[in-house]
Amino acid sequence: MAKKNFEESLARLEEITEVLEKGELSLEQSLKMFNEGIKLVEFCHTKLDEAQGQVDLLLKKNGRMEPVPFEPSVKQDVIQEDSD
Known part of the structure; x- marks a missing residue:
C-alpha cells in the first residue's frame, strides 16, 4: 500500500x-x-x-480561557482537578 x-x-x-x-x-x-x-x-x-x-481544549484557568493541547490522559486529569 x-x-x-x-x-x-x-x-x-x-x-x-x-x-x-x-x-x-x-x-x-x-x-x-x-x-x-x-x-x-x-x-x-x-x-x-x-x-x-491536535484538538485544543479550552479550559477555564485563573478566570480566563487557556488553550491546552488535547491528550486523553490530560483530559482525565483536568476533569479530576476541576471536580476538586
Whole structure:
C-alpha cells in the first residue's frame, strides 16, 4: 500500500467495500482486497487519532480561557482537578 492521505485511503476503502459487496471476486481475490481494506481502516483510525490529538481544549484557568493541547490522559486529569 503506497503512502496515502486520509481522504485517498477512505475513498479506496469505499471502492473495496463496493467491489466486495458485489461478490464477483474469487475467494483469493476477496481475501486480498479484505486485507488491503483492514490496513486502510487501521491507517484511517491512526490518522483520526492523530487529528484528535491536535484538538485544543479550552479550559477555564485563573478566570480566563487557556488553550491546552488535547491528550486523553490530560483530559482525565483536568476533569479530576476541576471536580476538586
